[in-house]
Amino acid sequence: MQKLNKNLQKPTAAIFNIKKLLQCNFKIAAYQRPYKWSVKNVNDLIDDMITFQEKNAYRIGTIIIYRGKKKKIKEIVDGQQRYLTLLLIYKALKENEPSNTLLNFDVPSLNNLEFDNAISIANLKANYAHIQSRVTDFDEGLIRFFLEKCEFVQVTITDLGEAFQFFDSQNSRGKALYPHNLLKAFHLREMNHLEEPEKIKIIAHWDKTDPQFLKDAFANYFFKIRNWSTGKSASYFSKDEISVFKGVNLLDNQLYPYARSIAINAKYVGLKQQILYDFNDSQEHFPHQLDAFTVNGEWFFDFVKHKSKMVEAIKxxxxxxxxxxxxxxxxxxxxxxxxxxxxxxxxxxxxxxxxxxxxxxxxxxxxxxxxxxxxxxxxxxxxxxxxxxxxxxxxxxxxxxxxxxxxxxxxxxxxxxxxxxxxxxxxxxxxxxxxxxxxxxxxxxxxxxxx
Known part of the structure; x- marks a missing residue:
């Protein structure tokens, strides 16, 4: 089994008001899902602020941050939907009242964040337009409440795998993500033996793939084959069903006999090199099967890469x-x-x-x-x-x-x-x-x- 790194710092938690949070320099990690908050989500958040503005504090949620030892910029692992919405609210308020001293502070992320995902860009534009239509609701008292009394719990973690463990557990108990998003978090956590640059390369194909296509591939192809081939219902793929895509970790030194043949295949193929250097299809690759048990970590992402290509061809x-x-x-x-x-x-x-x-x-x-x-x-x-x-x-x-x-x-x-x-x-x-x-x-x- 993998030895624990004793040098890793324990997760730290702190309560930040919105003003302090916005003054941090955050980066949205490349492996994040698109920004999908709707106008309704934004509207509900603003309405909640108005409703609770007489309270001493209003807790908006939790933001999970990954900060590597050599990195000055922190990466948001979970909480980007609310965080980006707060940035939009600040930007709209600042544009509406440029001379307001309450809003006179630097927000580093506002100018540094870049988006190339069409879904994110469309939702950001639509939500910002709606926020602009509601800035008149923010009088001096509500602006002060927004900046000073609305709070986040910020959890800072120095180990990416542990960050995704938090992400996985929070989202499987709260407002559910699509099941394949939770699977991504789980299998990233199973790759703690790899350096972060290797992880980024391994999940590159996943991140370049249309999220809607991944959702469809899992719900309407991979999951149905897994269940129908064994006589089980496959009508709906939910977070309660994701265990069918959680399997064995080949780094476990106590593998059951059924998994040893897979370990031999892995050693023969040399999957790590195949993924990192993007061997072409003429090269020998790991013999994934749609109805076989899952091999965790980088093997899972390779499975998705190859089988997604098959789904595209079939359709x-x-x-x-x-x-x-x-x-x-x-x-x-x-x-x-x-x-x-x-x-x-x-x-x-x-x-x-x-x-x-x-x-x-x-x-x-x-x-x-x-x-x-x-x-x-x-x-x-x-x-x-x-x-x-x-x-x-x-x-x-x-x-x-x-x-x-x-x-x-x-x-x-x-x-x-x-x-x-x-x-x-x-x-x-x-x-x-x-x-x-x-x-x-x-x-x-x-x-x-x-x-």
């Missing part, structure tokens, strides 16, 4: 996966139908489309591109079966179909060869819901509807 119907030389083949006809299907916008059809993509992703993850011309039609006719049978396709309908003991996903889980998958037999549908004639004609053509 793009112009990808090479779907290019077939034989335009008379059943596979080509299926993909062409999905590309031209006029009812694909409906919620129920989206559920079936996702089931098709999830199942195909699972198959390719396990067997590669072998027999795709035969497998794609099989997956299509199985995945869209609820759409043909039911008038209204609900999330629960698709969830039950996917995790049924005789589902195609369960068969892929149990199969050792592609031929074992291809023996799956689809029973003809005897009752038609009558809400998808375009697809029903294709089922009829291939004798999958019994009249």
């Amino acid at each position: 793009d119907f112009t990808n090479d996966y779907y290019n077939f030389d034989d335009h008379n083949s059943k596979a080509f006809e299926v993909i062409n139908k999905l590309n031209t299907y006029t009812k694909s916008y409906r919620t129920g059809d989206k559920y079936c489309r996702n089931l098709f993509e999830v199942t195909l992703l699972y198959y390719i993850d396990k067997f590669g591109e072998k027999q795709l011309e035969k497998v794609i039609p099989l997956i299509f006719f199985w995945a869209y079966r609820p759409r043909i049978k039911l008038t209204a396709v609900r999330l629960e309908s698709v969830d039950n179909h996917a995790r049924h003991p005789n589902s195609l996903i369960r068969l892929i889980k149990e199969s050792l060869t592609t031929s074992q998958v291809l023996i799956y037999r689809l029973k003809p549908i005897t009752k038609i819901g009558g809400n998808s004639d375009e697809l029903a004609r294709l089922y009829t053509e291939y004798k999958l509807i019994q009249t």
Whole structure:
């Protein structure tokens, strides 16, 4: 097990009023999520200040700060949403009353913070415009209350892993972040054996990836494969379900036997060098599997990097996966139908489309591109079966179909060869819901509807 660094300072906590907090020089760390506070959040904060301005103090929240030994600038690990909003309020007040002596102090972060995330930029602009519309609510008394009586608890930590432990525990008990954000915090904490520059490089792909795409990849692909392949429901991915992506730490010197083969793979591949020097796809990489247990730390971020690329390819119907030389083949006809299907916008059809993509992703993850011309039609006719049978396709309908003991996903889980998958037999549908004639004609053509 990793030895504790006795030189690390213990976390310190102090209560700062807003004026003192704003006078600190903070940096928003590169791995932070975008600024997502809405106008409603800002409005609620201002209303709370007005409501509680007669009190001796008003506690706004906690801000967790990481400060390395060699760093003069402190990094915000948690609390950036409120902190940035407070900066916006100060900026608007200062512009409205430039001669007000209460506002006459330096705010270093105001000129030093830079944003390149489109979500952050849009929300900052919208919230600042709203704050400007409310500056007239701030009389002399409210400005003084805002600066001197509104308080933060500032926790300063010198170990990045410990900082993220605070972040993880706070957010899993308070206002929930998206589950994948909590997973990021957990797996960063599992990388205490690495120096900070290495951590930044390892999570670079994650930070460059659209947060909405990551949310979708986890909730609608990775999580569904993990659960459906074992017969569990996968309707909703919440913070209560993130344990399915927490696994083993290979630095543990008491690994169970099942994890030793993974440790051997890790040593053979040399994942650390692969991630840090960004080997291209022709290089050998760690054999992650979507239905296997998670290896913690840098391995998790490598898993997300490789599997995210697969999700992108699966969702793009112009990808090479779907290019077939034989335009008379059943596979080509299926993909062409999905590309031209006029009812694909409906919620129920989206559920079936996702089931098709999830199942195909699972198959390719396990067997590669072998027999795709035969497998794609099989997956299509199985995945869209609820759409043909039911008038209204609900999330629960698709969830039950996917995790049924005789589902195609369960068969892929149990199969050792592609031929074992291809023996799956689809029973003809005897009752038609009558809400998808375009697809029903294709089922009829291939004798999958019994009249």
